[in-house]
Amino acid sequence: MKRFRARYYDGQSSRSHEVLLWRDGENLHLRGESIAREVPLSSVAVSARLGDSPRYLEFADAAKCETDDNDAVDALLSRVAIVHRLERRWTAVLAATLFTAAFVWASIEYGLPAMARHLAHAVPPTMEQSMGQQSLQALDASVMKESRLMEVDRERVRAAFARVSKTLPDLIGPTPPMQLLLRRSETLGANAFALPSGIVVFTDELVELAQSDEELMAVIAHELGHVHHRHILRTLLQNSVVALLIASLLGDISSITGLAASIPTFLVEQRYSREFEFEADAFALQWMRSQQLDKQHFARILRRISGSHDDAEAAGFGRYLSTHPSVIERIDAIEE
Amino acid sequence: MELQTGAEPRDPLLEQATRKQYPFEFFGTGAEYFRIWIVNISLTILTLGIYSAWAKVRKMQYFYGNSRLAGGSFEFTADPLNILKGRLLVFFLFVAYQLASWAQPLLAIVLALAIVPFVPWIVVKALSFNLRYSSYRGLNFRFDGRYWEAFRVYVLLTIAIPLSLGLAYPYVIWRRKQFFVDNARYGTSLFGFDGAIGHFYTVYIVAWLAMSGIAVAALILIAAATLLAGSLGLDFNELLDIEEEAGKELLAALGMSVGIAVYALLFLAFLVMNTAIQAVISNHVWQRTQLADTVRFHLDLSLWKMAGLQLTNILAIIFSLGLLIPWASVRMVRYKASRFTLIAAPAALESFIASERDAVTATATELGDALDFDLGL
Numbered sequence: 001m002k003r004f005r006a007r008y009y010d011g012q013s014s015r016s017h018e019v020l021l022w023r024d025g026e027n028l029h030l031r032g033e034s035i036a037r038e039v040p041l042s043s044v045a046v047s048a049r050l051g052d053s054p055r056y057l058e059f060a061d062a063a064k065c066e067t068d069d070n071d072a073v074d075a076l077l078s079r080v081a082i083v084h085r086l087e088r089r090w091t092a093v094l095a096a097t098l099f100t101a102a103f104v105w106a107s108i109e110y111g112l113p114a115m116a117r118h119l120a121h122a123v124p125p126t127m128e129q130s131m132g133q134q135s136l137q138a139l140d141a142s143v144m145k146e147s148r149l150m151e152v153d154r155e156r157v158r159a160a161f162a163r164v165s166k167t168l169p170d171l172i173g174p175t176p177p178m179q180l181l182l183r184r185s186e187t188l189g190a191n192a193f194a195l196p197s198g199i200v201v202f203t204d205e206l207v208e209l210a211q212s213d214e215e216l217m218a219v220i221a222h223e224l225g226h227v228h229h230r231h232i233l234r235t236l237l238q239n240s241v242v243a244l245l246i247a248s249l250l251g252d253i254s255s256i257t258g259l260a261a262s263i264p265t266f267l268v269e270q271r272y273s274r275e276f277e278f279e280a281d282a283f284a285l286q287w288m289r290s291q292q293l294d295k296q297h298f299a300r301i302l303r304r305i306s307g308s309h310d311d312a313e314a315a316g317f318g319r320y321l322s323t324h325p326s327v328i329e330r331i332d333a334i335e336e
Numbered sequence: 337m338e339l340q341t342g343a344e345p346r347d348p349l350l351e352q353a354t355r356k357q358y359p360f361e362f363f364g365t366g367a368e369y370f371r372i373w374i375v376n377i378s379l380t381i382l383t384l385g386i387y388s389a390w391a392k393v394r395k396m397q398y399f400y401g402n403s404r405l406a407g408g409s410f411e412f413t414a415d416p417l418n419i420l421k422g423r424l425l426v427f428f429l430f431v432a433y434q435l436a437s438w439a440q441p442l443l444a445i446v447l448a449l450a451i452v453p454f455v456p457w458i459v460v461k462a463l464s465f466n467l468r469y470s471s472y473r474g475l476n477f478r479f480d481g482r483y484w485e486a487f488r489v490y491v492l493l494t495i496a497i498p499l500s501l502g503l504a505y506p507y508v509i510w511r512r513k514q515f516f517v518d519n520a521r522y523g524t525s526l527f528g529f530d531g532a533i534g535h536f537y538t539v540y541i542v543a544w545l546a547m548s549g550i551a552v553a554a555l556i557l558i559a560a561a562t563l564l565a566g567s568l569g570l571d572f573n574e575l576l577d578i579e580e581e582a583g584k585e586l587l588a589a590l591g592m593s594v595g596i597a598v599y600a601l602l603f604l605a606f607l608v609m610n611t612a613i614q615a616v617i618s619n620h621v622w623q624r625t626q627l628a629d630t631v632r633f634h635l636d637l638s639l640w641k642m643a644g645l646q647l648t649n650i651l652a653i654i655f656s657l658g659l660l661i662p663w664a665s666v667r668m669v670r671y672k673a674s675r676f677t678l679i680a681a682p683a684a685l686e687s688f689i690a691s692e693r694d695a696v697t698a699t700a701t702e703l704g705d706a707l708d709f710d711l712g713l
Contacts, residue, residue: 263654
């Protein structure tokens, strides 16, 4: 049996001894300047092979041998570990790369959205109500104030909301409970949004911006589309899983990869958000068609809302950073 | 237990004269680590995450084993099963916390506060875990930090940072480094730290001034770009003979692009600055660290080289869609190792002895393992 060189440490001190090791039947022999040992091979713990890095042979009494001769160590073992066999073959490495890429793509494209869709329906209504109330309280305490709309305008919005919510069951069957709230907010500007448990908030600024009941109804239908598709819950679920997925795939995040991981997480989250906007738009259009309303009403109010906000319209590269698709894209989609 | 600094009594003068420099070397390569990394990820996916504990051990061992010093390599000896237990616990805590924060945001705040008393415990256990399962020349490292010292350093001093309007920050960083180094052990020998607080203050003040300069420059740039775009926007309508609406959209797109570019640059500047701070602090910490009076260290990271490495690594990772992560990690470790030296007499390196607790590994570690699980910190 071939002899190979190793460094021997007795586990009691850091003294390094140059030794020779060889196998003889079921025993492992060790010889150095002032050391000679013979132990059953079965009592020696051999470390796993990792590329060409050194291997360790640990004896029962915590003494250790460290060697660079990986092939000699492999020869001591009856077989090469399967993981190392995978790492050694370039075909296996290529397959692993393709498999990982396919898995990441499929999870983001289909897996996570499907999972979130199912889970969102499993969330108990009490939990959803509590989430809706909490978010509303938080917004009321920070950026929203009581509505100052005149009674006439309030009635107008309420009537529009009633019309949309009453006619929805014809289109999609039984609907979850829905509730309209009016608020004033300088920070949010002309805005409407849905919260969990069917709460839809309209800002005074938006109501003032709308020039017809049809326009109001289009926005209401869009928001009820979010409610119907449970977009808020799905966003929460998807985003927490995306963060977990990307972090665990990149492994033990060190400072470099940690930063690199936050960017894809963010981009994927924004993408999901834009998809939901399109989905809610499609829902609004479906409802408008069922009511024989002109879809131009929706395009007009969208254009006006975007004009009322100072922030620049996302275009070009900025599109990937935005939670909402560009109004141009949305209007194109509406007019198609 | 009496802690001794070495084995036999030595002549200090003789030892000084025989001191040698031992460079750290790193032999890993990006190509080799890529294979290990991608197989790790694939097996982790296939086993629904369970393999991640084994993957961590393989990754750590790859980096440890390829790090050489004075003829010996480092070994990561943790048991993947313990890491798996720690990870499962962290996973369930994370899920529970998420559920709680959706159902009751207030409850989430209460939970976050309830974690505070555990922070020192987690810090001590995580540092213990990393050192306990690091071995060189057959001896393990150890961490002897205690809960109450960790409580002072990681809880009380953290509260002091905002109370002092940030003035305490360099002191807190110094104190944390001291806590870490002073409680570390190799066999029976203690590490010691005599870093200068003044040096920490100098580093952070210079960094703060530089960052303020960059922030002001960025503000000026944004203002200039806005003005420029404003005047251009008017021209668009005349030049291109387009309607006002289209001109506005073009202008908005332009403004958005400039905005994103400035934010990206600002983000990179902060990142580079952070790397530079870490490099300068690390250099100082290692130069002021010694092991058992007989071993000193020298780290000489170049601030610019580190910042350049960090920057190119991030760009490489982004543009390779993550495939260059192994290459980036190896490259960083290789550079750090190449600037790291140990200074000691050859006899000193041979004369460290195992602590008594190390000698009774068989029973004691099993017992300790149950508590010393890795919290993935």
